[in-house]
Amino acid sequence: MTSSGSVAPEVPFDPSQPPVIEGFSPSRNLLRDESVRDKFGRKIRENPVVPLGCLATAGALSYGLYCFHRGNSQRSQMMMRTRILAQGFTVMAILGGLVVSAVKSPRPH
Template sequence: MGDIKKPTGLDWIQLDIDMGMLHPPESNFERIKRKCLNNPLVPIGASVTVGALSYGIFSMYRGSKETQQRMMRLRVAAQLFTVIVAVGGIFLSLPKDKRNFQDFIRSGEPESKMTK
C-alpha cells in the first residue's frame, strides 16, 4: 500500500494533458460549429424561442396583450420542439444496437433481472 501515490487536487491537469493527445484541441467557435452541424434543428429551435420571447416582451411593453399571449405560446411550442429534437439527436447518436427502446431500457438493468 505504500507504493500507491496519494491523489492531489491537481491530478485533473495530467488527465487533461493525456486526453488532449487523444482529441485534437478546438476553439469554442469550432466546438459550437461542430455541434450545430451535428444537430442543426436545436439552434433553429433555440433561435425561435429567443425571438418569440423577445417579441413577446416587446409586445408587453407596448401594451398589446393579444400579441404578447401569442408570442408566449409560440415560445412554449418552440421550447418543446427544441427539447424533442435534442432528445432525438441523443437517441440517434447511440450505437445502432442500442437504438431499440426496449434494449436501451434493459441495458440499464442488473444482469440478474435480464436473465429472468
C-alpha cells in the same frame, strides 16, 4: 480479505494517473486540440435543428415582450404560447440528437 474475481490487476493506486477502465479509451487529442469555436461549429453540424429551435424561442420571447410593452396583450399572450411550443421543439430536438448519437456510437463487445 481478497476477492476471487478481481476486476483490475494488483497495481498500486496512483492518483496522478487516470484510472484504467477496461474497454474505455478517451480520445484526449480531440478534447485538447478543439477550441470553443470548433466545438460550437461541430455541435451545430451534428444537430442543426437545436440552434433553430433556440432562435425561434428567443424570437418569440422577444416579440412577445415587445408586444407586452406596447400594450398588445392578445398578441403578447399568443407569442408566449408560441415560445412554449418552440421550447418544446428545442427539447425534443436535443433528445432526438442524443438518441441519434447513441445509435451511431460504436458499442464495445
